[in-house]
Structure formats: C-alpha cells, structure tokens
Amino acid sequence: MRATDIKSPDYFHKVVDCQWACPAHTPVPEYIRLISAGRFADAYMVNWDSNVFPGILGRTCDRPCEPACRRSRVEDHNAEKPEPVAICRLKRVAADHKGDVSARMPHAPTTRNGKRIACIGAGPASLTVARDLVPLGYEMVIFDGDPKAGGFMRTQVPRFRLPEAVIDEETGYILDLGVEFRGGERIDSLRELLAGGYDAIFVGSGAPRGRDLQVPGRQEAAANIHIGIDWLSSVSFGHIETIGKRVIVLGGGNTAMDCCRSSKRLGGDEVKVIVRSGFEEMKASPWEKEDAMHEGIPFLNYYVPLSFEHENGKLIGMRFDKVKAVYDERGRRSLVSSGEAPEFVPCDDVLIAIGQENSFPWIERGLGLEFDEWGLPVLDEKTLQSTIPNVFFGGDSAFGPKNIIWAVAHGHEAAISIDRFLSGVALSERPPAHVNLISQKMGIHEWSYDNDISRDLRHIVPWAAAEQALKSIRVEVELGFDAKAAFAEAQRCLNCDVQTVFAPPLCIECDACVDICPMDCITFTENGEEADLRTRLTAPAPRLDQDIYVADGLKTGRIMAKDEDVCLHCGLCAERCPTGAWDMQKFLLEMPQARDGCATRAPVRSAA
Amino acid sequence: MTYIAKPKMHHPALQPNAVGFTRRDYEGRISTLCAGCGHDSISAAIIQACWEMNIEPHRVAKLSGIGCSSKTPDYFLGNSHGFNTVHGRMPSVLTGANLANRELLYLGVSGDGDSASIGLGQFAHAMRRGVNMVYVLENNGVYGLTKGQFSATADKGSASKRGVANSDSPVDTASLALLMGATFVGRSFSGDKGQLVPLIKAAIGHCGAAFIDVVSPCVAFNNHSGSTKSYDYVRAHNEAVNRLDVIEGRSEITTDYAAGTTVDLQQHDGTWLRLHKVDEAYDATNKIAAMNYIQEHQARGEVVTGLLYVDTNPEELHANLKTVATPFNQLGEAQLCPGAGALAKLNASLR
Numbered sequence: 001m002r003a004t005d006i007k008s009p010d011y012f013h014k015v016v017d018c019q020w021a022c023p024a025h026t027p028v029p030e031y032i033r034l035i036s037a038g039r040f041a042d043a044y045m046v047n048w049d050s051n052v053f054p055g056i057l058g059r060t061c062d063r064p065c066e067p068a069c070r071r072s073r074v075e076d077h078n079a080e081k082p083e084p085v086a087i088c089r090l091k092r093v094a095a096d097h098k099g100d101v102s103a104r105m106p107h108a109p110t111t112r113n114g115k116r117i118a119c120i121g122a123g124p125a126s127l128t129v130a131r132d133l134v135p136l137g138y139e140m141v142i143f144d145g146d147p148k149a150g151g152f153m154r155t156q157v158p159r160f161r162l163p164e165a166v167i168d169e170e171t172g173y174i175l176d177l178g179v180e181f182r183g184g185e186r187i188d189s190l191r192e193l194l195a196g197g198y199d200a201i202f203v204g205s206g207a208p209r210g211r212d213l214q215v216p217g218r219q220e221a222a223a224n225i226h227i228g229i230d231w232l233s234s235v236s237f238g239h240i241e242t243i244g245k246r247v248i249v250l251g252g253g254n255t256a257m258d259c260c261r262s263s264k265r266l267g268g269d270e271v272k273v274i275v276r277s278g279f280e281e282m283k284a285s286p287w288e289k290e291d292a293m294h295e296g297i298p299f300l301n302y303y304v305p306l307s308f309e310h311e312n313g314k315l316i317g318m319r320f321d322k323v324k325a326v327y328d329e330r331g332r333r334s335l336v337s338s339g340e341a342p343e344f345v346p347c348d349d350v351l352i353a354i355g356q357e358n359s360f361p362w363i364e365r366g367l368g369l370e371f372d373e374w375g376l377p378v379l380d381e382k383t384l385q386s387t388i389p390n391v392f393f394g395g396d397s398a399f400g401p402k403n404i405i406w407a408v409a410h411g412h413e414a415a416i417s418i419d420r421f422l423s424g425v426a427l428s429e430r431p432p433a434h435v436n437l438i439s440q441k442m443g444i445h446e447w448s449y450d451n452d453i454s455r456d457l458r459h460i461v462p463w464a465a466a467e468q469a470l471k472s473i474r475v476e477v478e479l480g481f482d483a484k485a486a487f488a489e490a491q492r493c494l495n496c497d498v499q500t501v502f503a504p505p506l507c508i509e510c511d512a513c514v515d516i517c518p519m520d521c522i523t524f525t526e527n528g529e530e531a532d533l534r535t536r537l538t539a540p541a542p543r544l545d546q547d548i549y550v551a552d553g554l555k556t557g558r559i560m561a562k563d564e565d566v567c568l569h570c571g572l573c574a575e576r577c578p579t580g581a582w583d584m585q586k587f588l589l590e591m592p593q594a595r596d597g598c599a600t601r602a603p604v605r606s607a608a
Numbered sequence: 609m610t611y612i613a614k615p616k617m618h619h620p621a622l623q624p625n626a627v628g629f630t631r632r633d634y635e636g637r638i639s640t641l642c643a644g645c646g647h648d649s650i651s652a653a654i655i656q657a658c659w660e661m662n663i664e665p666h667r668v669a670k671l672s673g674i675g676c677s678s679k680t681p682d683y684f685l686g687n688s689h690g691f692n693t694v695h696g697r698m699p700s701v702l703t704g705a706n707l708a709n710r711e712l713l714y715l716g717v718s719g720d721g722d723s724a725s726i727g728l729g730q731f732a733h734a735m736r737r738g739v740n741m742v743y744v745l746e747n748n749g750v751y752g753l754t755k756g757q758f759s760a761t762a763d764k765g766s767a768s769k770r771g772v773a774n775s776d777s778p779v780d781t782a783s784l785a786l787l788m789g790a791t792f793v794g795r796s797f798s799g800d801k802g803q804l805v806p807l808i809k810a811a812i813g814h815c816g817a818a819f820i821d822v823v824s825p826c827v828a829f830n831n832h833s834g835s836t837k838s839y840d841y842v843r844a845h846n847e848a849v850n851r852l853d854v855i856e857g858r859s860e861i862t863t864d865y866a867a868g869t870t871v872d873l874q875q876h877d878g879t880w881l882r883l884h885k886v887d888e889a890y891d892a893t894n895k896i897a898a899m900n901y902i903q904e905h906q907a908r909g910e911v912v913t914g915l916l917y918v919d920t921n922p923e924e925l926h927a928n929l930k931t932v933a934t935p936f937n938q939l940g941e942a943q944l945c946p947g948a949g950a951l952a953k954l955n956a957s958l959r
Binding site for chain 2: 073074075445451452453455508509510511512514515516518519520521539540555556566568570572575576577578579
C-alpha cells in the first residue's frame with residue numbers, strides 16, 4: 001500500500017466516525033469533552049456554530065453519528081448489544097445546562113451591505129442561511145405561512161418530544177440577529193417575488209405534502225381520515241385536541257411514530273401502527289420505535305390496506321390483506337398475499353403517515369426554473385444553485401425529505417453560494433475547511449484529554465412517569481441527563497479526534513506500541529497490497545470502510561500499518577514510545593461557512 | 609512506564625485458545641520499565657507463546673532474581689505462581705521448587721547481571737543438573753537500574769553511553785550453557801518476535817534445561833552508536849542459523865521446502881520442531897560444532913541467533929535422582945518420613 005497522506009484533511013476526519021457521519025460535521029468529541037469539563041456554554045457554542053439548533057437537535061436529531069460511533073464496535077463486555085455514546089442526548093445536556101449565552105451571539109454589523117435576500121419558509125434551512133449571512137451585512141427577509149418560525153421543527157415534532165420554549169429560544173437567537181421575519185405571509189408566486197427586487201432568493205419550503213392513500217372508502221369516510229403531517233401540525237397549533245378512542249396509524253416512519261404517540265395523548269386508548277412491510281424494514285429510527293412500544297403501542301406488520309370501511313358515512317374500520325415477504329434469486333423482495341381472508345380492524349380514526357412529497361404549486365412554470373422527472377428542482381448538488389442563477393434551494397425542498405441536520409448542512413452551503421454569487425466570485429470554488437492538528441502532550445504521562453476510558457454501559461435518559469406523560473401532549477417525556485449522568489456518559493467517548501500520529505524517522509522499531517496496544521491495532525511488517533496486508537496484521541482488519549494507516553521510511557524497510565477501525569485513542573502507544581515517534585494530536589476541523597469564503601478573504605489553511 | 613492501566617477492551621476478533629483463555633488473559637500488570645524496553649517485548653513473546661501452547665496459567669511458576677529483567681514476571685502471566693528471589697539465586701529456588709513439585713512449568717527469568725555476575729555459579733549448576741525449566745536471560749549488557757554501568761555480558765571494546773570503552777571480556781552465556789550441559793540452547797532478539805515466540809514454545813516443550821539468551825536493548829542506557837546491544841547493531845549483525853516452527857501433537861508432517869533446507873526433530877513431549885535452515889552447514893544437534901560456530905561468528909562481531917543446540921533425548925534432574933513420579937508435595941508424611949526403621953535399614957545397606 002502507498003503511505004497514507006495524513007495531510008489530506010479527509011484522512012483524520014474519517015477516523016472521527018461521528019463527525020464524518022454528521023451532515024454538518026459537528027466536532028462531536030470536542031463538545032463532549034467540554035461537557036465532561038462542565039463547560040456547558042462552551043459545548044453549546046461549539047454546537048451552535050456547527051448545527052445551529054443544539055437544543056432542538058439534542059431532542060429530535062436522526063443522529064447519523066450514533067450508528068457510526070466507534071464505541072459500538074469495541075465495547076467488549078456488552079457483545080450482545082454494544083451501544084454507541086449517547087451523542088444526541090449529550091447535545092441536549094449542553095443546551096439544558098448552558099445558562100445565558102445571549103452575550104456570545106454574533107450581531108449584524110451596524111452598516112449593512114445593501115443586499116437583500118428573501119428566504120421562503122422559516123425552517124432550519126432558511127434560518128441557517130440567515131444566521132450565516134446576517135453577520136456579513138446582508139438583509140434577510142424570511143417568509144412563512146405559519147405565524148411563528150421553525151417550520152416542521154415547530155409544526156410536526158410533537159410537544160412531548162420538543163417543548164415550544166426550546167424552539168422559541170433557538171429560532172429567537174437567529175431572528176434576534178436582525179432578521180426581518182414575515183410570519184403568516186405565504187408566498188404564492190415566485191414570479192412576484194423575483195420582481196420584488198431581492199438580490200437572491202433561498203427556497204427552504206420543505207416537503208409539505210403528505211402522501212395520501214387511495215383505496216375504496218377514502219372519500220366516503222374522509223371526515224375521520226387524516227394526513228399525518230397535517231394532523232400533527234393542527235395538533236401543534238392547538239386546532240385539534242382530541243381523537244377517537246380507536247386509532248389506526250398507517251406507515252412505519254418517524255412521522256407514524258409521532259402520530260401514534262400523539263394519538264395516545266389525545267384520547268386514543270387503542271392505538272395501532274399498521275405497516276405493509278416487516279418490523280425491520282420500518283423506516284423509523286430504532287429508538288423511536290422503541291419509545292412507541294414503550295408506551296404500549298402495538299405494531300402490526302405485513303398488513304396491506306384494502307379499504308376503508310364505513311357505515312352511514314362514518315368510518316368503522318379498515319380491511320387489510322395479510323401478506324408475506326418473498327425474495328427472488330436476486331434478493332428482491334415482493335409482498336405476496338398469504339391467501340388468508342382479509343382482516344378487519346375496527347377504528348374511529350385513521351392517520352396516514354406513509355411519506356411526504358415536495359410540492360411547488362407557487363412556482364410558475366416558464367420562469368426558467370427547471371424541474372426533474374420527480375418534480376424536484378434541477379440543482380447543482382454542491383452549490384444548491386437552481387437554473388435561475390439567483391435562486392437557491394436547501395433542506396427538504398432541494399432533494400426531497402431528509403431531516404433537520406441535513407437542512408442545516410444545506411443552509412451552510414447555500415449561504416456560501418449566495419455570498420459568493422453576490423460577491424461576483426465563482427460558485428464552483430468552495431472555501432476550504434480549516435484543519436488543525438495539535439499535540440495533546442502536557443508531560444511525560446500527561447495528556448490534555450482524559451485517556452482513561454470508562455467501561456460504563458450506555459446511560460439511560462430518565463423519563464417522566466408514564467401516567468403523567470400520557471396525560472398531556474405538552475409534558476416532555478424525556479427529562480434529559482442531569483450533570484452527573486452527563487459526565488458519566490461523556491466519559492464513554494473515546495476521543496476519536498485525538499489522533500495517533502506517527503513519525504517514521506523517529507521510530508527505532510522496538511515494538512513497544514505493538515505490545516501495549518489493547519486493541520492489537522499496530523503492526524510492523526513487509527509492505528503488500530491492501531487486500532493481502534489486511535489479513536496479516538496483528539489482528540485481522542476486515543472492515544474495508546475503515547482505513548489502514550500506512551507509514552514507510554523505517555530503517556528496516558518495513559512499514560507501520562495501523563488499523564483505525566478499533567483504536568481506543570487511549571494514547572498508550574504514545575506513552576510507551578521511547579522516541580516520541582507516536583504522538584496524540586487533536587484534529588479540529590472547522591467546516592467552511594459563509595464567513596470564510598467571500599471575496600474579501602483569501603482562503604487560508606492552517607497546518608494539517 | 610504508564611500511569612493508566614491497559615484498558616480491558618480488546619479486539620472483537622480476539623479468540624480463546626483450547627483451554628478457554630484469550631491472549632489478554634495471559635497478561636500481567638502494566639509494565640513499570642522504561643518506555644521501549646526490550647524486556648517488554650520479551651514479556652509479550654512469553655504471553656503469545658503460552659497462549660499458543662494452551663498453557664493453563666495456574667500450572668506455571670515464574671521465578672526471577674533482581675534487576676530490570678527480574679521485575680518482568682509481574683508483567684505477564686498474572687494468574688501464575690511467582691517467586692522473586694534474592695539476587696542471583698533464582699536457579700537454586702527454581703531447582704528446589706521443581707524438586708517439590710515436578711508437575712509445574714518452571715519459567716526462570718533473569719538478566720545479565722543476575723545470571724552472569726552475582727549468579728554465575730548458580731546459573732552454571734542449574735544447567736549442569738539438567739533442571740527441567742525454561743531459563744530466559746534478558747540480556748542488555750548494562751545495569752539499567754543503577755544507571756548503565758557495563759555488565760558482565762558487555763562486549764569488549766563496546767562503548768558506554770558516555771563513550772568509555774569496555775576493557776573486560778564478555779561472558780557468553782549461550783556458550784557457557786552449552787559447556788555446562790544445557791540440552792536446549794537458543795539465542796534471539798527482543799525485536800524479532802517471529803523468531804523468539806517459536807523458540808520459547810520449543811523450550812516449553814523441552815524436557816530438560818532449556819536456555820534462551822535474548823538480546824534486549826536498554827533504550828535508556830545502551831541503545832547508542834557505540835553499543836553492540838542496540839536495536840540498530842543487532843539488526844545489522846544478526847546471523848540467524850535457522851527459523852523454527854513448532855508443530856504440536858501428532859499431526860502429519862508435510863513440507864513444501866526444498867529438500868535439505870528443512871529438518872524435523874521430535875521432542876520428548878511429542879512436539880515437532882521444524883527447522884528451516886538459513887545457514888545450510890549448521891547442524892543444531894551437534895554440540896561441538898555449535899560451540900565452534902558461535903565462537904567463530906562472535907569473534908567477527910556477529911550475533912548468532914536461532915535454535916543453536918537441541919538434544920532430543922535430554923536427561924533431566926528427576927530422572928538422574930530417580931525420584932518418584934508423584935510430586936513430593938503430594939506425598940504423605942508416612943512416605944516422606946518413613947521413620948527410624950527405614951533409616952537404619954538404609955544405613956545398614958551402605959556399610
């Protein structure tokens with residue numbers, strides 16, 4: 001194998017699995033260490049800079065970081081079900097315990113640059129664009145059909161998961177920068193907006209249309225059949241306060257989980273989730289499924305809806321065909337009827353949560369804004385620019401329904417694009433990420449991070465008492481970690497951003513690092529092709545998505561090969577190294593934001 | 609040394625051996641030696657060898673004397689018996705323990721000071737008697753604990769860290785062991801586990817006095833350009849006579865090496881030693897030739913390593929003393945002290 005280029009910013013970034021998996025690339029271990037140190041406000045600001053909504057995300061994020069967490073690959077005494085660090089809930093800890101951070105928020109400059117930008121929709125994507133651009137002097141105008149900012153974070157996520165105060169606070173930080181928010185003003189025409197004199201337009205209008213289910217009886221029983229996201233929104237704004245005693249929720253995604261748990265709190269005694277596919281294939285995050293089951297909601301799998309049944313114009317139930325999954329020789333699944341008689345499930349209300357779609361009825365055709373065959377805008381994937389040069393998209397409206405953290409990531413990119421566009425700089429050139437690699441050595445056996453790893457199992461977030469939680473939709477179910485539990489959970493983090501950096505000229509090949517490594521990560525051997533090398537390391541390295549760190553230039557002509565996969569970042573290799581050939585260096589990645597990339601500042605790259 | 613204990617977490621692929629232990633189960637406490645010490649690599653090699661040989665830790669006794677090397681039994685086989693003796697007296701205590709219970713695996717760990725200076729006599733007599741043991745000498749050529757004075761194995765003319773040349777002749781412990789009657793003699797290098805681990809395994813399988821001299825650089829005091837026991841010097845002057853595979857049990861022996869380059873030797877416990885000859889002329893079963901070979905190459909400043917000599921039919925202490933097969937510590941008082949009548953009978957037979 002060729003020697004690893006550790007100067008490439010991506011190399012060590014990939015080692016920080018959580019950060020690499022996060023669309024916004026939040027420096028997770030960095031804020032977890034700050035939580036361990038009790039520096040909650042600092043931890044919050046590290047998050048806020050990167051993902052803009054730490055309090056909201058700390059309760060609702062899809063957390064792509066957690067399945068990626070190295071802890072879940074190395075926790076030895078929990079082999080049945082190794083658990084990642086509770087990254088998401090630690091983010092909430094930073095938000096809950098931070099105190100007053102208003103003084104640390106940026107401000108709009110006293111003189112604006114005279115450029116006006118309209119954002120459509122006040123969801124996470126638009127708010128991120130505004131946050132990044134207001135401090136640079138842009139005038140931001142955000143339109144939303146709803147009276148308050150937040151978009152789907154406010155309308156779709158039930159209050160028992162996300163209290164209104166948290167949304168108000170975090171949308172407030174952005175609106176208070178000096179944004180013109182026009183709540184209750186729905187944009188009905190892009191043509192009119194284009195004529196409105198804005199220098200650029202950002203579309204962050206989400207994927208606002210819930211998919212319907214057209215089977216017999218849909219029209220006749222319409223009064224008791226609801227589209228999930230619309231129903232959640234009505235609940236959120238207090239327009240709906242009750243539901244029938246027996247509720248069927250159709251669909252297996254996170255919206256279905258929110259629907260069933262909300263129903264349970266609005267009078268639904270018998271709430272069932274009914275899904276076409278199997279339990280494993282349900283799109284909802286595992287923890288959201290668990291939470292619903294915890295509240296006593298049964299899931300019926302492999303039920304395909306046949307009809308809505310009604311009597312005298314009133315819904316009485318649904319009929320389902322029971323199916324089974326059959327796989328062909330290429331592993332493709334089809335659902336085949338089991339041949340049993342259709343099953344009737346009685347109910348009073350049905351919530352349909354089988355997916356969302358994009359919808360742009362307000363964009364006139366013929367303006368030059370092109371759409372693809374799926375009805376999505378044609379965009380440059382990197383710059384998010386549409387076929388009208390000063391119109392940009394982000395969030396669910398760009399590439400279809402995703403989640404909050406993706407919307408934030410899009411927002412950062414779109415802000416960079418808009419800034420460059422309005423500065424007359426090429427959009428295709430992006431400002432580089434700033435990378436810093438700093439030794440953490442403080443003394444002979446002293447590191448500036450705590451390298452003694454806790455063997456605790458994942459700590460459970462305490463819940464409000466069930467009877468109290470189910471009584472009201474406004475009682476938050478999860479109570480969040482207290483400071484003590486947060487510290488204990490934070491100590492489970494392996495500090496994967498503190499990198500093992502190897503300097504071949506210093507190495508005397510004494511094997512001390514090989515002998516001490518608890519994970520058998522390190523090997524000194526003859527070089528070879530990667531496939532061959534992976535089989536003859538101290539321990540086999542079968543995970544191809546995890547890199548082998550190869551260094552050459554050793555006196556014996558051998559190479560040093562380190563399997564990054566299971567490294568605990570305990571620093572023992574560096575402690576046992578007599579010559580300092582190993583060092584533990586903190587990798588800090590600062591993702592580019594609009595502030596880094598405009599024409600007035602040349603791109604800088606610090607040492608990496 | 610290191611302040612934190614080695615984390616208990618381990619590689620997901622870590623496997624137990626035939627007796628149910630993983631390699632990590634053969635570890636001891638974390639080493640307090642200097643970072644990079646060759647001795648720690650030897651500890652790791654002993655751990656690896658014991659794991660591969662399916663040794664039950666409670667059937668091992670580790671004995672050592674005084675010195676950096678003699679601290680190391682604390683850093684491996686944490687669940688075995690241990691005895692840290694007076695300086696240079698490990699061979700006597702080991703011999704006594706072996707007489708009391710012949711069923712344990714005796715692992716003597718010593719250094720160049722402990723074995724070649726204060727304990728030279730003890731060393732020689734343990735070899736003479738053919739005590740069934742694995743004697744590992746961790747040889748760095750200096751007194752590390754007292755800041756790096758030359759030891760008795762330092763080569764004449766080699767320099768100390770401060771540049772002073774050594775004027776005394778070295779004790780070559782491998783030659784001495786051969787001369788004294790050791791039936792298994794090897795030499796290796798702490799930086800070459802590929803060679804050292806099979807040597808230790810072969811020594812464990814040997815029923816007699818097995819001696820391995822392991823050159824083990826002292827990174828603090830003897831790893832400089834004037835040293836003949838530094839990582840660089842040993843790597844540059846290492847003359848391996850053979851490579852060794854240890855094949856356990858009676859599995860069929862097949863070979864894919866060219867005829868004449870491989871020799872299979874069966875030890876008394878049934879294990880096969882497969883020697884891949886590096887030097888075509890070297891015969892590891894010829895004691896006299898081995899002594900000559902070692903001396904000739906030593907004179908040229910080369911470090912001869914590998915399995916230097918093995919007697920596949922060794923004599924050992926218990927056989928020579930005609931002791932009973934049952935270990936003494938399992939015999940009852942009546943058997944161990946048969947009384948005045950038996951003594952009188954014995955005395956009468958000698959008159």
